[in-house]
Structures are given as C-alpha cells and as structure tokens.
Amino acid sequence: MKKGFALIAVFLMVTLSLSAFASEGQMVLAGLDVQDTGHDWKNNLFFDRMAEVTGVSFELNQFTDNETWKKEKQGYQVGSSLPDVLFKAQLSPQETLELYEKGVLIDLRPYLAEHAPNLWALLESHPDWLRAISLPGGAIAALPQIDSLMSNNAMWINAKWLRALGLTMPTTAEELVSVxxxxxxxxxxxxxxxxxxxxxxxxxWDLRFLQHAFGWMANDYGVAVDEQGRVREYLTADENRAFLEWLHTLWEEKLIDKDGFSTPSSTRAITDSKATPTYGIVFGPTPMAMLPTEMTTDYELLVPLQAEGKQVYRSLLGELRRGTFAVTSACRDIPAALRWVDYLYTEEGCYLARSGLQGKEYERLSDGTWYWLDSEDIVANTVLRDITISEGTTIPGYTPESFSLHYDNETAAPVVAAISRLAAIASEPYPQVYLTREQQEKVDTLWPALTAYAENTMACFVTGDIPLTDASWTDFTGKVKAMGMDELLQIWQAAYDAQYGS
Ligand SMILES: [Ca+2]
Incomplete structure (x- = not known):
C-alpha cells in the first residue's frame, strides 16, 4: 500500500515536472537581420509588443551575417538542437525544399486554416499565391511576405520636357520613338x-523592359508562360529578333545612351540637384535611382505602352517574397508559433512591424492617411532601429496597398501612386516555382554560359558590332540551342506543370 502510493507520487512528480518544463521552456526564434539595420532583437520593442498582442514570446537568436546564417541553416538536422521557428529566415527555394525533405521544416498547410486564419483567408482569396508557396506535392514549408507594391523596374519620363515641347505622353512604340x-x-x-x-x-537587363511595347515580356531566363500554361522561350524567337533590330535603330539614331552597355548606373546618375537635367527617360524602382530628389518631381511614370491595344508590363518580383518564416519539427507549440506570425498578416500587425504604435510612433487620420510623429531623423535612427522590425531582411506578413498609398509624404506619395498604377498592369512572365534538386543543378550547369553568350551577342546586335542578318541570327539561335536552351525550356515547363498544372 505504502509502496504503491510512493510510485504514484513519483509518477505525478515526473509528469508535473515535464509539463512545467514544456510551459516554461521558451520557444526559440532564430533568423537573420544584418548589422547595418542596427537591429538588436533583444532590445527591439517589436518583440515585446508582439508578445503582448499574441501572448507568445520567444528566446531570440539573431544572426547578423548572411554567410553564418546560411551555414547554420545547412547544419540543421532532425535530432540536432533546432530552434522552434525561423523568422526573417531568408530561405531560398532550394533551402526550403531541402530542409523540408530532411524533416527539419514541417508542412504548415494542415494548420493554417485553424491557427493562421488571417493568412489563410488571404491565400484562399488568391489561389496563385497559395500555389506559389506550395512545394510540388502541396506542402507549405515556408511563409511569405505579401505586398502588391513590391518594387519594380519602372520607366520614368521627363514630363517637363514633354510640356516644354508641346508633346503628349507616348502610348505606343512609334509614339515613344517620336518623343x-x-x-x-x-x-x-x-x-x-x-x-x-x-x-x-x-x-x-533594363532594355528588356521595353519588350512590353511589342506586347510580350520574358523573365531573366528568357521564358514566359502563356494563358494555356505553355512555357515559351524568347531568346531564339522572331519577336526577339524584331525587338533587337528595333533597339539597333534607336542606337543608330543615338536615342539610347551610348554608355548604357559600358558604364554602371552609379556613374551616370545625376547627383547634383543644381545640374541641368539631361535624361529623358530613366529606369528604376523610383526616379531617385538616377536623379537627385529635387529633380524627380519633373519625372512621371511612363505608363506601359500599348501594342495592338494590349498593355502588358513585367512584374519583377511579383507580389510574394517567399521563405520568410518557417516552423521546425522541434517546435514545442505549433499553434502558438502560427498565432504569433498570423498577426503579421493583419493590417494592425503590418503597422506594428513597420510603423510601431498609433499615438506613439505614428498617427493616423480618419481618411486612413498616416504619418510619423517624430522627425525623419529620429525615425531613421531610432524608430526603424529599436521599435520596428521591417527594415533589413524580409519579414513575413502582409502589406495592404493602403498602407503604402496612405503614407503622407510629399516625395513618396506620387511615386507610390505611380507604382500602384504600374502594379495594376504588371504581372510575372513566369511564376515563382520550386525546382527539384536535379532541375536546379541542371539550370546551374547550363544557364551561366548560355546567358553570358546570349547577353553579349544581343548587346552586339544592338550596337551593330555584330550586324544582325539572317546568317548571324541563325548562328545565334543555333548556339543558344546547342548550349541547352531546349533542355532548360523543358525544366521550366515541368516545374510549372508540377506546381501550377491543374
Ligand atoms: Ca540641351
């Protein structure tokens, strides 16, 4: 009798201490935030505020060097001491796939509807987003940042010059040439x-964004997918030849920068605000990439030109940045981990991560307009460093378009409005996929030499260093194919079918 009682007591003690361990042991969050942001996670208010809102807090393990973080991820094994979650994880598609296959990352799909309802609602209303983050087979091993106003390579035209010359905004390739x-x-x-x-x-790379003027666009691998789900390569296509011939005429007429192939943009950027503007059209996410702020008000978005009434433009990054958050197989409380990250997929969470708290760091008017309460200096050197987390490595979460559009800032507002206008037209020529290891290795083997040859030869076609004739074009397309273009095309088609095929 006594002995039995003692056994029960021991049993109770063991179970009590085990459950005490589980509830007290804080989950570990590991990730990358490079030093130049000044972020020090242990002293950053964002995590405290997130704990207040979600009831979930973490022991923070911040890496500040990309190489070390990469090695850390490579070293993750089931059974080794793993963090519970990865935040600002910067997982490449390849890393995501490999860590999932190793059993380090778990499939979050079965949990999202219940434990991340805000994210799940976004994914359900955008099936293309859901497919983009799904590994072949359907597992979701990493969560994205979603932002429909991701930066793009826009074209900015000097509207002051247009007015001075009595010209209107060009709407077609022919009108562009006249301008x-x-x-x-x-x-x-x-x-x-x-x-x-x-x-x-x-x-x-910049000039390719002009392909849109002829109704087509390809990605950096020279491919695009049509409405029937057929992947095409454009390097050897007749459209590309016609495009290069057109660029050559612009080159001959000195309508495009003679230094565009030979000097970096940094040496051609105008930095002196008192300089005489010399550029009619510049490329960049904003005109500030090439011009001093004072000059940018003269430049407006060149709205994508029309080709036979069709208006297309390449979206450089789409609306998703993948691989920003993941949960490991060692996670002690998956629902809590997801409850925490799900808050970042709400409007409130977006503000908390990017702007802090209303009334403390920013104020918001009834029409939705928001502005910083502190000076630009304090925002740049204190708020973005010690209070918010969005600077630096990409965070998980959702940025509603209204957040960017309602930011009350004289310089930023017209640019954001223009980017929004462009985003409404732009789309990715080929969507984001996960290549299998074999596919990735094949691409890594074939593509570098192929693209180096193709880029160099096409630039020579534009400048006329190699005259573009039937013979030189046949030679070019033959070499591109011999270097593996058909094989690459098969890979892009297979990867597309595996992820987006019905
Ligand atoms: Ca002049």
Missing part, C-alpha cells in the same frame, strides 16, 4: 546644347 527624337533634337532642357540623352539604361 525620343524630339528629346534628342529640340533642346528640351533649354541650354542651347545638344546634351540630351533621350533614354538612359543599364545593360540589356
């Missing part, structure tokens, strides 16, 4: 010198 000719010949900066560069650009 560029006028910029070249009619001294729109009115200094009596022929110093205008009608269109400046950096390499073929």
């Amino acid at each position: 560029l000719r006028a910029f070249k010949s009619q001294d729109p900066n009115m200094n009596g010198r022929s110093d205008e560069v009608p269109l400046t650009f950096t390499g073929l």
Whole structure:
C-alpha cells in the first residue's frame, strides 16, 4: 500500500515536472537581420509588443551575417538542437525544399486554416499565391511576405520636357520613338546644347523592359508562360529578333545612351540637384535611382505602352517574397508559433512591424492617411532601429496597398501612386516555382554560359558590332540551342506543370 502510493507520487512528480518544463521552456526564434539595420532583437520593442498582442514570446537568436546564417541553416538536422521557428529566415527555394525533405521544416498547410486564419483567408482569396508557396506535392514549408507594391523596374519620363515641347505622353512604340527624337533634337532642357540623352539604361537587363511595347515580356531566363500554361522561350524567337533590330535603330539614331552597355548606373546618375537635367527617360524602382530628389518631381511614370491595344508590363518580383518564416519539427507549440506570425498578416500587425504604435510612433487620420510623429531623423535612427522590425531582411506578413498609398509624404506619395498604377498592369512572365534538386543543378550547369553568350551577342546586335542578318541570327539561335536552351525550356515547363498544372 505504502509502496504503491510512493510510485504514484513519483509518477505525478515526473509528469508535473515535464509539463512545467514544456510551459516554461521558451520557444526559440532564430533568423537573420544584418548589422547595418542596427537591429538588436533583444532590445527591439517589436518583440515585446508582439508578445503582448499574441501572448507568445520567444528566446531570440539573431544572426547578423548572411554567410553564418546560411551555414547554420545547412547544419540543421532532425535530432540536432533546432530552434522552434525561423523568422526573417531568408530561405531560398532550394533551402526550403531541402530542409523540408530532411524533416527539419514541417508542412504548415494542415494548420493554417485553424491557427493562421488571417493568412489563410488571404491565400484562399488568391489561389496563385497559395500555389506559389506550395512545394510540388502541396506542402507549405515556408511563409511569405505579401505586398502588391513590391518594387519594380519602372520607366520614368521627363514630363517637363514633354510640356516644354508641346508633346503628349507616348502610348505606343512609334509614339515613344517620336518623343525620343524630339528629346534628342529640340533642346528640351533649354541650354542651347545638344546634351540630351533621350533614354538612359543599364545593360540589356533594363532594355528588356521595353519588350512590353511589342506586347510580350520574358523573365531573366528568357521564358514566359502563356494563358494555356505553355512555357515559351524568347531568346531564339522572331519577336526577339524584331525587338533587337528595333533597339539597333534607336542606337543608330543615338536615342539610347551610348554608355548604357559600358558604364554602371552609379556613374551616370545625376547627383547634383543644381545640374541641368539631361535624361529623358530613366529606369528604376523610383526616379531617385538616377536623379537627385529635387529633380524627380519633373519625372512621371511612363505608363506601359500599348501594342495592338494590349498593355502588358513585367512584374519583377511579383507580389510574394517567399521563405520568410518557417516552423521546425522541434517546435514545442505549433499553434502558438502560427498565432504569433498570423498577426503579421493583419493590417494592425503590418503597422506594428513597420510603423510601431498609433499615438506613439505614428498617427493616423480618419481618411486612413498616416504619418510619423517624430522627425525623419529620429525615425531613421531610432524608430526603424529599436521599435520596428521591417527594415533589413524580409519579414513575413502582409502589406495592404493602403498602407503604402496612405503614407503622407510629399516625395513618396506620387511615386507610390505611380507604382500602384504600374502594379495594376504588371504581372510575372513566369511564376515563382520550386525546382527539384536535379532541375536546379541542371539550370546551374547550363544557364551561366548560355546567358553570358546570349547577353553579349544581343548587346552586339544592338550596337551593330555584330550586324544582325539572317546568317548571324541563325548562328545565334543555333548556339543558344546547342548550349541547352531546349533542355532548360523543358525544366521550366515541368516545374510549372508540377506546381501550377491543374
Ligand atoms: Ca540641351
């Protein structure tokens, strides 16, 4: 009798201490936030505020160096001491797939509807987002940042010059050429010198965004998917030849920057606000990439041109950045981990991560407009460093368009409005996929040499260093195919089918 009682007591003690361990042992959150943001997670208010709102707090393990973080992720094994969650995880598609296959990351799909209802609602209303974050087979091993106003490579045109010359905004490729000719010949900066560069650009990478003027666009791998789900490669296509011939005529007429292939954009950017503007059209996420802030008010978004009434534009990044958050197989409380991150997929969570608290760091008017309460200096050096978390490595969460559009800032507002206008038209030529290891290795083997050859040759076609003739084009397309374009096309098709095929 006595002995039995003692056994029960021991049993109770063991179970009590086990449950005490589970509730007291704080979950560990690991991730990357590079030093130049100044973020020090242990002293950043964001985590305290998140704990207040969600009831979930973490022991924080911040990495500040990308290489170390990469090695850390590579070293993760089931059975090794794993953190519970990865935040600002910067997981490449390949890392996501590999860590999932190793059993380090868990499939979150079965949990999302119940434990991350805000994120789940967004994914249900955007099946393309859901597919983009699903591994072949359907598992969701990492969560994204969702932002429909992701930065893009827009074209910005000098509207002051248009007005000075009595011109209207071009709407087609032909009208664009007429405008560029006028910029070249009619001294729109009115200094009596022929110093205008009608269109400046950096390499073929920028120029490719002009493909839209002819109704098509390809991604950096030269591919795009059509409405039937057929992936096409454009490097060897007739459309590409016609496009390069068109660029060559612009080059010959000196309508595009003679230094565009040979010097980096940083050396061509105008930095002196008192300088005479010489650029008619510049590329960049904002005109500030190439121009001093004071000059940017003269530049407006070049609304995508129409080709036979069709208006397309390439979205550089889509609306998702994948791999920002993940839960490991060692996670002690999956529902709590998801409850925490799910808050970032709400409007309140977006503000908390990016702007802090209303009445403390920012104020918001009844029309939705919001502004910082502190000076730009304090915001840059204190608020963004010690109170919010969105700077630096990409955070998980959802940024409603209204957040960006309602930011009350004289310089930013017109640019954000323009980016929003562009985003409504832009789409990814080819969606985000997860390549299998074999596919990725094949791409890594074939693509670098192929793209180096193709880029160089196409630039020579534009400049005329290699005259574009039937013979030189046949030679070019033959080499591109011999270097593996068909094989790559098969990979892009297979990856698309695995993830997006019905
Ligand atoms: Ca001039």
